[in-house]
Amino acid sequence: MKEGVIEDEEPTKEQILADLKEDLVALKNGTLETRPVKDILNEL
Numbered sequence: 317m318k319e320g321v322i323e324d325e326e327p328t329k330e331q332i333l334a335d336l337k338e339d340l341v342a343l344k345n346g347t348l349e350t351r352p353v354k355d356i357l358n359e360l
Contacts, residue, residue, distance in 0.1 A: 327335070342348035 339348060
């Protein structure tokens with residue numbers, strides 16, 4: 317872990333866009349792994 321990095325930091329705009337781009341590529345390739353909405357809602 318890098319010194320001074322806090323685990324709960326908000327992702328930067330660049331990180332969010334990079335993650336979305338990776339997810340879009342995975343979706344197009346049929347390799348995007350998802351979770352059921354019911355499981356996500358149960359965590360809230």
